[in-house]
Amino acid sequence: MAKASESKLVAGATGDWEIVVGMEVHAQVSSKSKLFSGASTAFGAEPNSQVSFIDAAMPGMLPVINEFCVAQAVRTGLGLNAAINRRSTFDRKNYFYPDLPQGYQISQFKHPIVGEGEVLVDVTPSEQIRVGIERLHLEQDAGKSTHDQSPTESFVDLNRSGVALMEIVSRPDIRSADEAKAYVTKLRTILRYLGTCDGDMEKGSLRADVNVSVRRPGGPLGTRCEIKNVNSIRFIGQAVDTEARRQIAILEDGGAIDQETRLFDPVRGETRSMRSKEEAHDYRYFPDPDLLPLEFDQAYVDELAAGLPELPDAKKARFVSDYGLSPYDASVLVAERDLAAYYERAVASGGVKRDAKIVANWITGDVAAYANAIGRSVQDTHITPEQVAALVDLIADGTISGKIAKDVLALMTGEESGASPRDIVERRGLRQVTDTGAIAAAIDAIMAANPDKVAQVQAKPTMLGWFVGQALKATGGKANPQVVNDVLRSKLGL
Amino acid sequence: MSDPTSLTLAEARDAVRSKSLSSRELTEAHVAAVAAARPLNAFITETPERALAMADAADARIARGEAGPLEGLPLGIKDLYCTEGVRTTAGSRILDSFVPGYESTVSSQLWRDGAVMLGKLNLDEFAMGSSNETSYHGPAVSPWRRPGSETALVPGGSSGGSAAAVAARLCLGATATDTGGSIRQPAAFTGTVGIKPTYGRCSRWGVVAFASSLDQAGPITRTVRDAAILLRSMAGHDPKDSTSVDLAVPDYEAEVGASVAGKTIGIPRQYRIDGMPAEIDALWAEGVAWLKAAGARIVDIELPHTRYALPAYYIVAPAEASSNLARYDGVRYGLRVPGRDIAEMYGNTRAAGFGPEVRRRIMIGTYVLSAGYYDAYYLKAQKIRTLVRQDFERAFADGVDAILTPATPSAAFAIGEKGGDDPIAMYLNDAFTVTVNLAGLPGIAVPAGLSADKLPLGLQLIGRPFDEGTLFSLAEVIERSAPKTELPSDWWSATAPTR
Amino acid sequence: MSIDQATVRRVAQLARISLAEGEVEHLRGELNAILSFVAELDGVDVEGVEPMTSVLPMQLRRRPDAVTDGGIAPKIVANAAASEDHLFAVPKVIE
Numbered sequence A: 001m002a003k004a005s006e007s008k009l010v011a012g013a014t015g016d017w018e019i020v021v022g023m024e025v026h027a028q029v030s031s032k033s034k035l036f037s038g039a040s041t042a043f044g045a046e047p048n049s050q051v052s053f054i055d056a057a058m059p060g061m062l063p064v065i066n067e068f069c070v071a072q073a074v075r076t077g078l079g080l081n082a083a084i085n086r087r088s089t090f091d092r093k094n095y096f097y098p099d100l101p102q103g104y105q106i107s108q109f110k111h112p113i114v115g116e117g118e119v120l121v122d123v124t125p126s127e128q129i130r131v132g133i134e135r136l137h138l139e140q141d142a143g144k145s146t147h148d149q150s151p152t153e154s155f156v157d158l159n160r161s162g163v164a165l166m167e168i169v170s171r172p173d174i175r176s177a178d179e180a181k182a183y184v185t186k187l188r189t190i191l192r193y194l195g196t197c198d199g200d201m202e203k204g205s206l207r208a209d210v211n212v213s214v215r216r217p218g219g220p221l222g223t224r225c226e227i228k229n230v231n232s233i234r235f236i237g238q239a240v241d242t243e244a245r246r247q248i249a250i251l252e253d254g255g256a257i258d259q260e261t262r263l264f265d266p267v268r269g270e271t272r273s274m275r276s277k278e279e280a281h282d283y284r285y286f287p288d289p290d291l292l293p294l295e296f297d298q299a300y301v302d303e304l305a306a307g308l309p310e311l312p313d314a315k316k317a318r319f320v321s322d323y324g325l326s327p328y329d330a331s332v333l334v335a336e337r338d339l340a341a342y343y344e345r346a347v348a349s350g351g352v353k354r355d356a357k358i359v360a361n362w363i364t365g366d367v368a369a370y371a372n373a374i375g376r377s378v379q380d381t382h383i384t385p386e387q388v389a390a391l392v393d394l395i396a397d398g399t400i401s402g403k404i405a406k407d408v409l410a411l412m413t414g415e416e417s418g419a420s421p422r423d424i425v426e427r428r429g430l431r432q433v434t435d436t437g438a439i440a441a442a443i444d445a446i447m448a449a450n451p452d453k454v455a456q457v458q459a460k461p462t463m464l465g466w467f468v469g470q471a472l473k474a475t476g477g478k479a480n481p482q483v484v485n486d487v488l489r490s491k492l493g494l
Numbered sequence B: 001m002s003d004p005t006s007l008t009l010a011e012a013r014d015a016v017r018s019k020s021l022s023s024r025e026l027t028e029a030h031v032a033a034v035a036a037a038r039p040l041n042a043f044i045t046e047t048p049e050r051a052l053a054m055a056d057a058a059d060a061r062i063a064r065g066e067a068g069p070l071e072g073l074p075l076g077i078k079d080l081y082c083t084e085g086v087r088t089t090a091g092s093r094i095l096d097s098f099v100p101g102y103e104s105t106v107s108s109q110l111w112r113d114g115a116v117m118l119g120k121l122n123l124d125e126f127a128m129g130s131s132n133e134t135s136y137h138g139p140a141v142s143p144w145r146r147p148g149s150e151t152a153l154v155p156g157g158s159s160g161g162s163a164a165a166v167a168a169r170l171c172l173g174a175t176a177t178d179t180g181g182s183i184r185q186p187a188a189f190t191g192t193v194g195i196k197p198t199y200g201r202c203s204r205w206g207v208v209a210f211a212s213s214l215d216q217a218g219p220i221t222r223t224v225r226d227a228a229i230l231l232r233s234m235a236g237h238d239p240k241d242s243t244s245v246d247l248a249v250p251d252y253e254a255e256v257g258a259s260v261a262g263k264t265i266g267i268p269r270q271y272r273i274d275g276m277p278a279e280i281d282a283l284w285a286e287g288v289a290w291l292k293a294a295g296a297r298i299v300d301i302e303l304p305h306t307r308y309a310l311p312a313y314y315i316v317a318p319a320e321a322s323s324n325l326a327r328y329d330g331v332r333y334g335l336r337v338p339g340r341d342i343a344e345m346y347g348n349t350r351a352a353g354f355g356p357e358v359r360r361r362i363m364i365g366t367y368v369l370s371a372g373y374y375d376a377y378y379l380k381a382q383k384i385r386t387l388v389r390q391d392f393e394r395a396f397a398d399g400v401d402a403i404l405t406p407a408t409p410s411a412a413f414a415i416g417e418k419g420g421d422d423p424i425a426m427y428l429n430d431a432f433t434v435t436v437n438l439a440g441l442p443g444i445a446v447p448a449g450l451s452a453d454k455l456p457l458g459l460q461l462i463g464r465p466f467d468e469g470t471l472f473s474l475a476e477v478i479e480r481s482a483p484k485t486e487l488p489s490d491w492w493s494a495t496a497p498t499r
Numbered sequence C: 001m002s003i004d005q006a007t008v009r010r011v012a013q014l015a016r017i018s019l020a021e022g023e024v025e026h027l028r029g030e031l032n033a034i035l036s037f038v039a040e041l042d043g044v045d046v047e048g049v050e051p052m053t054s055v056l057p058m059q060l061r062r063r064p065d066a067v068t069d070g071g072i073a074p075k076i077v078a079n080a081a082a083s084e085d086h087l088f089a090v091p092k093v094i095e
């Protein structure tokens, strides 16, 4: 990207520094079976129960590729506006580690399935950046070692071994912890829209290797360190800041940065060198002779492209133009595909035309607040889009006030769970009173009981609010505030 | 009935099918022969109980009229093929106690067709060798000897146990594998027939890998017809092997005895190498004459990159092997030699588990793939492969149906004679066979006569991709035309302990 | 190209094969013999030649995404030198 914006610079003791970040995100393909074997990918199974002889690299075992994984890599590439390579090859990356049964990882080194692309990232409601994608390739995940069960042994579970990953490599276009977080958030949104990865960072479906370096603004790139396997968006931000501060301190002390692999420790809030993975990096990549080049024709790509869902950028633009939403509201609503669908169901519910902005306000406001309070997404609460639409309609046709609507929503989330807003209003008699006679009678009673206040208000019209409050109270909050106002003014001669 | 072990596979098949001989009788005779032949060290593991149970099951199927193409026929399996529940060592210490939970596709097809397993045959460690001397279980010994000599000769390698067992009539046929000549060279050394089919013709699934882009399974038998029968059962598409070809398997036996009149046979000048013994040259000329007499047309052809094949092979094969053998790390199966930490455990396990030749090849393979050397070695060797293949493609495009060459540069040598500190001397054994692996073509070795030392010599025929049928027709002409030679007489049983 | 003892040690380390000190020089000689044998290729002009990437002119077949394997943990660990509760046990790895 172009110039470093001033606000992104980090002030050091000797002047300003610019942070430069590139990321390698490993996204697990949402497939039922592994990339090269028929074993299940389901999370949390008993040790080695989802392992075939292939995944355990038994002698004579051979890989056969999963077509679904190929299709998802292509779809993801299309979603990242990237070039699709109709011929790619699989290479072996050779190294020894107990959770790497073959002694090599099947990956794509020279010729990846997806080439260059680009992601638009909203950093703040008013700031957007472009992050270049260098490549996306398919590769196998390793197994899992646990080191804390015994003082003398580590234990290896190969359930993850061979699970399909898409490694998405960005260009070093990221300039701050916030940009890094926003980039991964956006990438996750795109993957979830496509359904190619569930984006569940807690289960390890999405992990980021964060490459951090610092430099003087506009200067040459500094030496980078790779922080491996950061597994939450919050930690990504912390890792960038922590590592940048560490590097700046070294450089300002006259030291030099060693290019190395580091680990982020969220408990201690520091990164530290991973010596065990450091020694003698010579992966001896060569084409895997057990596999042929992966080839497909343009028709295959076109068919997958035709089947892509509307992606977040396009959806956001449509929400702004078709529904008149602010770009901010639109981006909140499109952050999750299901939320956007929820919103659109509410807008269109019953084939009735309603104010799409008010629907958006309710969903991003009160409904979201409720969802947040119970730790769910809006679309996962029992409040249906149809109920939201009904609520908005009740306000629009004057049946209830906006204030009563909040009470109705509270009932829907509590004791009246499952009921339609209209039923709640009827059953509880919450219908707004617009009958002037009834309101006038109530006001007459209030005026009769409070002659002193009547005298005061005639001298000081701002006292009117007290009468409005009393009138609403007398009608149980159901009186239409506009009618109350009108009747009061005429009776008081204001 | 005379000794059932003297039958060819085809004869035994016909006898069993016509119920003039039961599989039980046939198998018992072979089980006894195997037990008596332990001085040949052809078997690493004998499975007599399994053999007899399989024979009884075969006899039951025959009685029900359900006989398969190989019903009741006892075979030996190279110990590179994984066999479910039966120890599979690859001739290595590192797998000495390994018992697979699965059966290789090729062997499972043999059992599907009714064959009986006698046991697992000796081989060079991980199929790396040309004399069977690198086996952790010691060398297999050829049943052949020079007249009046008791010097133990090599049966060739890496499928030395297969060749020795077939030549000594311990089994009717055997599975083998060929990465640079490991079927054809031992066949030539033991007066047997061995075919390496086109790459992709037989599944590699369940066969311990040496060099994935070169490895191919095939049979060793005593006659061309027997090889045709066995290959038909071994071959076929396997969805579990991405390099297996989805092509129907022809009835190869029908090609045995088919006319070769009008076939064009290429004779490559480049195979007449410096220092080639005169008797090999003479044998080659005889082969030409036999094919000509059968109506084939003989043409001289050029395969200009032949001399580069062996060096290219000794880059590609070790490179792939270094990666294929990384899985032997002491973690999931096989030998583990403890160390102070995991790195030391790996190093100790692999130092103790692999023999010198395997360690040497892993080292060379690791080196040629390492940073800074990949282009100069591995990439260059893969380009040479393209050139070697193009040589053959040109010849075939010019109308050549098959190519005739010697199978080996010499007859069998003595155990301990070659190799040692000079690995290259041993590597030269593959000079005539290795081009075929680099190009992925089919090649057959067929006995053609005897050396001055009265040891078998073979000729090799190289065919177009997936044209094994033509090779069987041509090989049968050589088999029929060559002077009849007796199989080696049994000197080994006399030295065997009686049971 | 000829390799020295340090290279022999580095390659052995990459290949995870422990070497006794006495083996290094011997192995260096053998490896150099093989390297000088393959140096025959130095003279070949491969300008413009494509490296062989697949022996066969065929397409990579893709299998359907279905769970067809697994559920054999006892068989997976059956040959292991050390295992516990169907997990492979190895000397402790320090990260």
Ligand SMILES: [Mg+2]
Pocket: A024, A209
């Ligand atoms: Mg990475």
Ligand SMILES: [Zn+2]
Pocket: A026, A139, A167
């Ligand atoms: Zn990766």
